[in-house]
Amino acid sequence: MDRIKKHLTTLVMFTLFMAFMPPVHANADEGDMYKITYNLTGVTVSPQIAEAAEGESIDMSFTANSGYTLPEELPEGAVQIGGTYLSESDYIYQDGELSIPDVFGDVVITVAGISESGSTEDPGSSSTGGPYSITYDLYEVTASKQDGNVEEGTAYSVKLKANKGFKLSPSNVAVQVNNEYVYSGYSYNEGVLEIDSVTGDIIIEAIATPKAASKKDNKNNNNNKNTQGSKNTQNNNTTPGSSNSKSAQAAASSGKSTSNYNTSSYRAPRTGDSTDIRYYGAFALIFFGAGLILTGRKFK
Numbered sequence: 001m002d003r004i005k006k007h008l009t010t011l012v013m014f015t016l017f018m019a020f021m022p023p024v025h026a027n028a029d030e031g032d033m034y035k036i037t038y039n040l041t042g043v044t045v046s047p048q049i050a051e052a053a054e055g056e057s058i059d060m061s062f063t064a065n066s067g068y069t070l071p072e073e074l075p076e077g078a079v080q081i082g083g084t085y086l087s088e089s090d091y092i093y094q095d096g097e098l099s100i101p102d103v104f105g106d107v108v109i110t111v112a113g114i115s116e117s118g119s120t121e122d123p124g125s126s127s128t129g130g131p132y133s134i135t136y137d138l139y140e141v142t143a144s145k146q147d148g149n150v151e152e153g154t155a156y157s158v159k160l161k162a163n164k165g166f167k168l169s170p171s172n173v174a175v176q177v178n179n180e181y182v183y184s185g186y187s188y189n190e191g192v193l194e195i196d197s198v199t200g201d202i203i204i205e206a207i208a209t210p211k212a213a214s215k216k217d218n219k220n221n222n223n224n225k226n227t228q229g230s231k232n233t234q235n236n237n238t239t240p241g242s243s244n245s246k247s248a249q250a251a252a253s254s255g256k257s258t259s260n261y262n263t264s265s266y267r268a269p270r271t272g273d274s275t276d277i278r279y280y281g282a283f284a285l286i287f288f289g290a291g292l293i294l295t296g297r298k299f300k
Contacts, residue, residue: 010291034082035106037135037147039201042068042113052103062096068113070096077179080108083137083205106137108203110179133201140166140208156195158204160188166208176203 032054038045043062052058064070074093079086082105092099100107131149134156144159162168173188174181178200186195193204 010287034103037106037108039108039110039133039135041111042115043070043111045109045111052107054104056103057099057101058103058107059097059099062098062111064096064113067116069116071112071114074098074111078110080110081105108135108137110201132198134198135201135203137203137205139206141168141206143204143206150198152198154198156198156202157192159192160204160206161191162208165211167211168206168208172207172209174205176205177201179203 033051034054035051036049036058038048040062042065044065045060045062047060049058049060062070073088076087077085079091079098079100081100081103084105086100091101098109098111131151133147133149134145135147136143138160140163142161142163144161150156160168160173168191170188173193175186175193175195176182177185185197185199186193188194193206195202
């Protein structure tokens with residue numbers, strides 16, 4: 001009787017220990033990272049953040065260069081995220097301090113200082129004669145050139161190539177000059193974008209789309225489906241009592257196989273699940289066996 005009591009006491013203690021053991025979870029995936037691009041005229045920024053994670057807030061300070069003063073407020077189009085211009089309610093700018101509370105795409109920040117002569121320059125525009133900035137806003141597209149500056153009146157060309165599995169159509173290529181879309185003065189043929197003459201700060205936009213599946217791929221997919229359907233039909237015909245049931249007939253006509261849930265015994269824990277309850281059972285058996293051995297030796 002005492003030995004049984006000791007076994008029960010060991011089992012109760014182990015159960016209490018496992019009840020208070022915290023569950024184990026897998027680490028969550030990190031957020032996407034987005035690029036931050038600056039179009040600055042007459043000002044500098046600090047810190048010049050190059051990228052930010054999705055949902056992250058970013059803060060920066062602007063300082064006027066010699067001969068310029070900071071604007072009291074940023075004009076429309078000064079902050080762009082994921083191809084969308086933010087309104088003044090979506091960010092905070094005061095005394096040269098800019099705060100963006102939520103990053104959800106690639107960021108383009110355009111800030112222009114006010115010259116001492118009293119004229120305010122448009123966002124992204126440079127003084128007469130340049131140099132003008134060339135920046136890219138790309139999705140699944142690679143450019144042969146990086147962001148840079150060119151003199152006014154310079155002809156500019158760049159090769160745009162869609163990434164593997166994507167295609168780039170001329171209708172998805174656009175050019176902005178001083179934050180305004182233009183529809184002339186450039187051409188796009190066979191992957192090469194040519195700008196006749198640079199007259200302002202330029203943003204080149206290109207968006208690639210997924211390629212459609214080829215006829216060969218579709219044929220292979222159909223063959224795989226037919227082969228799978230044949231296997232499912234054979235399995236259904238060899239299963240006792242299932243070939244005449246309505247559920248089996250419906251599964252056969254849809255090309256899907258029936259599932260025998262009595263044979264699918266084990267499911268591995270998915271990412272993010274707590275520790276599998278069967279682990280607790282295994283630990284319980286180990287502790288229970290160890291208790292039997294210890295108590296058995298003691299009372300021999």
